């Protein structure tokens with residue numbers, strides 16, 4: 001089956017959108033506790049898809065399942081129709097899916113540009129090991145500079161990563177994810193811990209990197225979700241509670257109740 005011929009496409013309307021990433025009946029149990037409880041979802045090629053839900057709803061667990069960092073107890077994950085939940089993370093990356101990490105993957109004692117050169121080297125598997133002198137990586141300079149421009153760090157290329165603001169570090173982390181040139185990019189709470197200026201910058205950045213690729217993000221900030229997401233999946237108790245556009249899920253009584261219930265417990 002190609003990803004174009006999805007079951008469920010309306011008859012007579014032609015093929016539906018291409019599905020970039022799909023989950024089928026995903027379950028993840030931790031010592032018998034179901035953090036993910038039968039999640040099925042389709043992420044369409046080219047869309048920005050947000051995964052939201054109250055605290056403890058299972059967003060991070062689902063994110064880790066989709067990116068291959070957790071193996072499901074049962075169920076499947078497919079990338080452009082190919083099963084990936086059985087593959088190790090580095091092979092998933094090679095097939096075109098890359099993710100950001102909440103724990104920083106940045107080397108603080110290197111400059112911004114050097115961080116990208118090192119990340120590009122590990123992707124390109126240029127001859128040499130991780131101790132290859134930075135000067136030898138200059139062949140990758142044009143690629144590094146293009147990514148720096150994309151993530152808005154061109155002017156900061158010579159700064160030490162340690163001296164970047166929290167928001168700039170997130171920009172660099174997204175840049176590092178882009179060195180894999182992913183078709184599908186998963187971002188874990190890209191605006192966490194940021195003030196309004198940083199948030200505005202990340203919104204612009206996500207829009208920029210979403211050109212020509214599919215983006216999935218876990219995000220707590222609803223104004224960010226409303227600005228960025230083409231479609232949203234709402235989780236509760238590890239299962240899909242609702243999905244649709246921001247307007248659709250915002251007005252869904254089950255979603256309103258889930259969030260009000262969450263606030264009442266805070």
Ligand SMILES: Nc1ncnc2c1ncn2[C@@H]1O[C@H](COP(=O)(O)OP(=O)(O)OP(=O)(O)O)[C@@H](O)[C@H]1O
Nearest residue numbers: 030033034035053054055056057058059060061062
């Ligand atoms: N490794 C683990 N072992 C046991 N329980 C876990 C583990 N990881 C997650 N859980 C539990 O699974 C549930 C879902 O957790 P998860 O972190 O996926 O939710 P979340 O929606 O990302 O939460 P938050 O919004 O607070 O970050 C929680 O009850 C959590 O305690």
